[in-house]
Amino acid sequence: MEERDPNGTKVAQSLITLFSGKFRDMQYTVHPAGLPGEAPGKSSNVSWAAKQVERKYLNNPNWSSVLVTVMDSDTHLLSQYFETVVAHHLRRRNGGMTDMTLYMPPIVFDRNAHLVPQLVRVADLMWAGAGLSCFTSKPTLTTIAIPTAVYTVPLPLVCLAGGWDTGSEAIGEDMHMMLKCYFATNGRLMIRPIASPASQCNVTTGKPGIRGWWADHSARYAQGLRHMWGCLDTGYAVRRWCNISLDYKAQEQATPGSSSSSGSSVGSDPERPRHVEIHLQLNQHALHGPKLRRFTWRNLILFSRLFEAHFLPIHLFLVLLASAIYAALPYPLTSCASLTVVLDLTSYLRAASFFLMTIYFVVFYEAYHQACIYARANEMKKAGLYEELADEFSYRKRLSVVSIMDYLLFPVAGTLFGSVPLLQAIVSHFWTEKLVYLVSAKPLKAIATGVLHIPTDESDAILTDV
Incomplete structure (x- = not known):
């Protein structure tokens, strides 16, 4: 204490x-x-x-x-x-x-x-x-x-x-x-x-x-x-x-x-x-x-x-931001054909990565989550505490509307609670390493x-x- x-x-x-x-x-x-x-x-x-x-x-x-x-x-x-x-x-x-x-x-x-x-x-x-x-x-x-x-x-x-x-x-x-x-x-x-x-x-x-x-x-x-x-x-x-x-x-x-x-x-x-x-x-x-x-x-x-853990989230955020800014610029400033090809290629790679990550969660993580719930519920039943804790089990359905919305919100949540805090942290570290x-x-x-x-x-x- x-x-x-x-x-x-x-x-x-x-x-x-x-x-x-x-x-x-x-x-x-x-x-x-x-x-x-x-x-x-x-x-x-x-x-x-x-x-x-x-x-x-x-x-x-x-x-x-x-x-x-x-x-x-x-x-x-x-x-x-x-x-x-x-x-x-x-x-x-x-x-x-x-x-x-x-x-x-x-x-x-x-x-x-x-x-x-x-x-x-x-x-x-x-x-x-x-x-x-x-x-x-x-x-x-x-x-x-x-x-x-x-x-x-x-x-x-x-x-x-x-x-x-x-x-x-x-x-x-x-x-x-x-x-x-x-x-x-x-x-x-x-x-x-x-x-x-x-x-x-x-x-x-x-x-x-x-x-x-x-x-x-x-x-x-x-x-x-x-x-x-x-x-x-x-x-x-x-x-x-x-x-x-x-x-x-x-x-x-x-x-x-x-x-x-x-x-x-x-x-x-x-x-x-x-x-x-x-x-x-x-x-x-x-x-x-x-x-x-x-x-x-x-x-x-x-x-x-x-x-x-410490570089990829902010790199992804900055690449997406820079790509969006570049695509919005008028033609004379975006006349580099090789850069355009690279940006198109990386956008396909990002789309493929998001698809594979979603498959990982739908197939593997959902099964893991269900196994965790099942194991904890069994132990609480043996301990005679299941009735008291019945409202503390967050069940998930693999392809329910709520779960699908969760998957679609991955980029939003990852940016708000991962990339942006990381950006704030690394900029703040130029002045201090102390955080309340x-x-x-x-x-x-x-x-x-x-x-x-x-x-x-x-x-x-x-x-x-x-």
Whole structure:
């Protein structure tokens, strides 16, 4: 909980009172306000909570079996997710290897999508579909996927990476931590998608009428701006990539037991137990093998993912704008035949891309959405909560009028909540990298009538599995 929230401690204590019997252990920590070098937001919240997790578990000889899960408070994870993560984690450890894996589920907006404005729903539909596109059922050593809001990392990997950054450059907390772990392991991070979807809520203010309609769109734009502000991570990745060879030279001169072998990414912490320091030093020494190279196929895939996330939306927008302006100019200014041919060709390519993307959503995403709804409904029935949550299932019909309108609005929603916020972000970065962190408005849920009302916003939560 945050110190800035006057009700934070009360809410935490109420949650523990309500649900302590459902967990092996429940604790809370209060994140102090105004710590030096911290920017308000999810990353600094998670960083503080993770430090408390380290304090609790690092003195435990079995500390390497602790898994840390980061999630937004409106996220609904199935029990299958944790079972699958633990199974993969134990398999890695039984092979005599330290688990340097980031586990991540796909996301789906299947809770209140039927209650929000259509453009808001379409924007989140595209967001979920884009994240799903880089998933694979059988990940390899070259797999690169970017987590969205929810992921799990082993505690040794958290220590090796040096925890979560707290500055304004880490506003894209999920991507930033993935990049930090990737470069801390020198590109040897294993990224394993988990086939158990994380259910999310669409942004909504809950206000009625035309004012509510406008407020919902404004809230979604603010969320889009915060997401696109994370394009700072491209610069972060480039800087870390450029330092690969420099870090390797420093590591070549170090030995596993020396104080310098912990490297810049780990850092020697006098508060850490000796067995933890030795473990981290041995792991980082092993990660700096003779095959470490700056130019690898996996690094190329990584930067292609960053291009898709931070460059492609604005490039597409600017190309469309420039093409429209060029076509509207009088003849003497548009007499270049070769340029006209190129513009015609690219317009056909864009039309084909839109057609293929629509096919992807109609055929694959709709089936995925139905499977997610079915899995969550079954689990809620087993838990005896289905009746209470019956109105929190956003069903879709593949070729209904509403779904077809959703597909036709892809370009509009993508521009309003993707390209335009990205343009604002990259122009703003000429002056500042700081953004006022606004928590996205999500639907309110009464957990226990008359006892506790908790807004399901995008604040963070950390769970540990031992």
